[in-house]
Amino acid sequence: xxxxxxxxxxxxxxxxxxxxxxxxxxxxxxxxxxxxxxxxxxxxxxxxxxxxxxxxxxxxxxxxxxxxxxxxxxxxxxxxxxxxxxxxxxxxxxxxxxxxxxxxxxxxxxxxxxxxxxxxxxxxxxxxxxxxxxxxxxxxxxxxxxxxxxxxxxxxxxxxxxxxxxxxxxxxxxxxxxxxxxxxxxxxxxxxxxxxxxxxxxxxxxxxxxxxxxxxxxxxxxxxxxxxxxxxxxxxxxxx
Numbered sequence: 627x628x629x630x631x632x633x634x635x636x637x638x639x640x641x642x643x644x645x646x647x648x649x650x651x652x653x654x655x656x657x658x659x660x661x662x663x664x665x666x667x668x669x670x671x672x673x674x675x676x677x678x679x680x681x682x683x684x685x686x687x688x689x690x691x692x693x694x695x696x697x698x699x700x701x702x703x704x705x706x707x708x709x710x711x712x713x714x715x716x717x718x719x720x721x722x723x724x725x726x727x728x729x730x731x732x733x734x735x736x737x738x739x740x741x742x743x744x745x746x747x748x749x750x751x752x753x754x755x756x757x758x759x760x761x762x763x764x765x766x767x768x769x770x771x772x773x774x775x776x777x778x779x780x781x782x783x784x785x786x787x788x789x790x791x792x793x794x795x796x797x798x799x800x801x802x803x804x805x806x807x808x809x810x811x812x813x814x815x816x817x818x819x820x821x822x823x824x825x826x827x828x829x830x831x832x833x834x835x836x837x838x839x840x841x842x843x844x845x846x847x848x849x850x851x852x853x854x855x856x857x858x859x860x861x862x863x864x865x866x
Contacts, residue, residue, distance in 0.1 A: 638671050644780055645672070645751055649685050653776030655751045658764035658854060661693040664783055665753060666701055669726060672751065676728035686748050688730045690738050690763045691755030695731060698724060735763050757786040759853035768853070779857060787855035790848075 648655045659665040669689065676687050691697075702724045732738045742750055756762030759779075771777040781787065849856055 641668075641671065641780070641782070642675050644778065648776065648778040649749045649751070651776050652749055653774060653778060654749055654771050655777070656764065656767050656771060656779045657751070657753045657782055658757050658759050658768075658779070658786070659691075659753050659755060659782065660757045660786075661691055661755050662697045662701075665689070665697070666724075668753060668782060669698075669724070669729065672753075673726055673728045682728055684748060686730065686741055686745055686750040687728050688732055688738055688741060688750060689726075689753045690732045690735065690767075692733055692762075693755070694733060698726065698731065735766055738763075757783055757854065758788070759857070760790070765853065781854055781858060784858065786852065787858045788852055789850055789855070790852055 645655050657668065659668065672687060676682060676685075681687070689698075730738075730741050732741065738750075738752065742748070752763075752767055754762065754764035754767050756764030759765055759768050768779065772779075851859070
């Protein structure tokens with residue numbers, strides 16, 4: 627879903643309603659975010675709702691990213707630059723606005739899995755780094771959750787729905803997409819011969835079986851749009 631234009635309160639209400647609708651039917655919700663920036667606003671909006679409605683025992687609320695702890699520690703030290711109501715909350719001894727009591731902050735997907743397991747599989751809302759859905763925990767969760775129609779992906783920043791400039795440039799020049807060169811190709815390129823290339827290909831396959839999430843695609847099948855842009859395009863086509 628993509629949020630419509632309108633007042634801040636209306637947009638926040640629509641966001642909460644979209645999230646809760648998915649949770650009530652037993653689904654998970656993925657919100658791809660950048661490591662900083664608008665994620666700080668989303669943390670406040672969702673955290674306040676979780677605390678007011680006391681949802682922590684029924685639904686997991688998590689922020690996943692390798693820089694999550696660094697980001698929140700820095701944000702907590704910049705209170706004087708925040709909106710006046712946040713400073714007033716701190717001055718009135720109601721606590722720091724970024725205490726985030728309702729949030730579970732995770733550095734890795736493994737930590738998120740541990741939280742879900744500890745809650746006996748409660749539906750989960752995950753703010754995950756990787757706003758374009760091309761990389762990071764947001765990509766991994768998309769691949770894991772996308773087959774369940776009860777789950778939802780909420781794109782909160784349409785400016786991340788952009789073309790992949792490197793892929794477009796490569797195709798304009800008639801080159802394969804960046805990042806497609808494997809160890810097998812490298813071995814052949816430096817004159818290692820067919821035997822070296824075959825050994826390297828086996829190494830590629832072995833590494834991919836362990837490290838990669840999802841299925842590899844051929845260079846010609848790599849889209850020139852970011853994953854977030856592809857999802858938004860398909861959603862708009864479905865609504866047309």
